[in-house]
Amino acid sequence: MSSLEELYNELIAKSKLLDHDPDPARLHTLREELDQLDYRIRVEVPAGERYYELNLLSRQANASLTAADTRAQIARNVAHAEHEREAHDAAHPTILSPRSPLADYTPNALTRSERNWREGIERER
Template sequence: MHSLEQRYTILTATARKLGHDPDPEQLQRLRTELDELDRALDDVPAGERRYRLSLASRAANSCLTEAADRARGVRRAAAATVERESNDARHPTVLSPRSALADWKPGKPRDRGMER
């Protein structure tokens, strides 16, 4: 069986490898494991070992929080894309702010010919 130090190290390494769009179920499992490790940390007497373990706990918590933020950002971006596409479908005659035509600026006819 691994020591607390090794378990925190493994948990932190796993959290760092979650990638751009982490699985929410895996995040929840890792968060539960961190909570279990932190409960075990309460039994460690005060001293240098407890201090090192508390730093490892903070590092693991930070990695898991960053992964959760990335997952939340990916879900928000996907929801915004769906909402924008839905809005474009409901209002086909109105240009979406993200539409390629929305960036078109009329200019002199000669300038538009040069762009082509």
């Protein structure tokens, strides 16, 4: 049987292997595993140095899972925004997409440079 330290380290390793768009079901499974380990240390481990170190491992695992959850949320938001842009482009075929580089194009170089200056866009040198 693995020690609690080994179980936490395995959980941390699993959470670090999650890609940029982790599966929500996999995240949920890893969260449940972390909750079970946290319950075990609260019940089985007396207060002291080992308890403190296990809590540190628990925090590290929690931070890693939270980062993976955040990456998943960002990936979902990006996919939703892309879908919204595609729907807008399909619904309005004669209007340039708001994200199109041509949507704010002006032929006048002075007007364009003033706008770029206001928006903080510098010309590459």
